[in-house]
Amino acid sequence: MTDAGDRIGLACPSCSPEAETVHEVIRPGGHATVRCTACDHTHKAEVVEPETTALTIVVSQDGESFTTEMDVPTAGVVATGEEFVVDTAEALMEVRITGIELGPERRVEEAPIDDVETLWTRAVDNVSVDVTLHPKDGDADQTRSLRLTVPGDTEFEVGETVEFGDEEFSVEGLQIRDDAPAYRHEKLDHPGDLAYAKDLKRLYARDETLTAWSAW
Incomplete structure (x- = not known):
């Protein structure tokens, strides 16, 4: 049911009789009192509740x-x-x-x-992104993983350097999730390729953290 304060689309007899504008419900009901947010005109309108x-x-x-x-x-x-x-x-x-x-x-x-x-x-809205980090010297035996928790609309771009807390890495590849909207490829690895965190299955990167491989 529509409540006071809700916003709905209705025609406004003052400024937009032919097209809907956003209205705020002042007093709910079958014939509700509403206010047009475009011109502040207050009027009565029939509000049909959808099934x-x-x-x-x-x-x-x-x-x-x-x-x-x-x-x-x-x-x-x-x-x-x-x-x-x-x-x-x-x-x-x-x-x-x-x-x-x-x-x-x-x-x-x-x-x-x-x-x-x-x-x-x-x-x-908030997602976890698995990251595979390759060491600077290319020693595959020291590859490590981490998980980032970020807003889903966070952008990652191949070639950019990213900092999260004490971690710093350069993005080398983006593995796209099966449920993501259409991307050019399942894996993006060209400089400038970009994807949102919510669309990522895994991120591949080169470790830039200065102390990442210290024995101490």
Whole structure:
């Protein structure tokens, strides 16, 4: 249901009678009192509440997962790779759809929301990125790994030097996740190639940390 303070799209009789503008709900109801945010005109408007359905959503994050339920508009279509915000009692989380289940053993890439039984998703607002670090001297026996926790929209670019805490490294390759939107290749390794942290399966880099290989 629409509540006071919510923002909705409506035609404004003062400044935009033919096209919708953003309105703030002042007093909710079937004939709500709303204010146009474009011109501050306050007027009455019929607010039709969309039909909703309860949808089961499985959210995966850093190897763990939890299940929640959310009311979503019945009209519309969902597809793998799309992102949306899950509103749970614990937090608001931005997630990406990784699987659409219509029933037992029935998974598809796209479907009307009304046909969906469960959405499988992965949290992408904050993500962990696995990094393989090669030593400066090229000794493969001393290759090591670390894990970075960063906002999902953090950009990594091949050729750039990155600092995280005491770590410093130059990016050499970006391994793209299977559920990421279309990239040029599955692995990016040309200078200037760029990807977001939420799209990365692994990052390959050359260690630039001065004390990384000290025996002490």
